[in-house]
Amino acid sequence: MAFAHARGVLDVMWSAALKARVQATLVANAQKSTDPRLRKLLPELLAQQRVADYYAPLWKTEALTGDTLNDQYMQMISNYLDAHPEQRNKQAHDLIESALRDAFAGKVQ
Numbered sequence: 001m002a003f004a005h006a007r008g009v010l011d012v013m014w015s016a017a018l019k020a021r022v023q024a025t026l027v028a029n030a031q032k033s034t035d036p037r038l039r040k041l042l043p044e045l046l047a048q049q050r051v052a053d054y055y056a057p058l059w060k061t062e063a064l065t066g067d068t069l070n071d072q073y074m075q076m077i078s079n080y081l082d083a084h085p086e087q088r089n090k091q092a093h094d095l096i097e098s099a100l101r102d103a104f105a106g107k108v109q
Contacts, residue, residue, distance in 0.1 A: 006074060013097070076103040
């Protein structure tokens with residue numbers, strides 16, 4: 001059961017990271033564009049990107065790339081919980097984010 005819940009949280013994190021990457025691409029394209037209609041949308045796109053960055057703080061890191069397997073994520077989370085038993089009362093999303101930040105220390109902005 002715990003594995004399925006952690007996997008669900010990771011899926012949500014992946015989804016938010018993907019959305020943030022798409023938003024960053026939209027902003028970059030709007031900034032380069034000479035189309036006045038697209039340039040007019042830039043303030044809204046930038047606002048949406050700030051929201052995406054807030055909800056997906058790990059998207060600019062190596063923590064959420066396609067290079068890490070599910071089993072590796074589960075091992076990172078397990079290692080974090082073993083090292084920080086006092087953190088077990090945290091919400092699952094916060095716990096998993098902390099575990100990934102710990103595992104990818106030095107690579108997280």
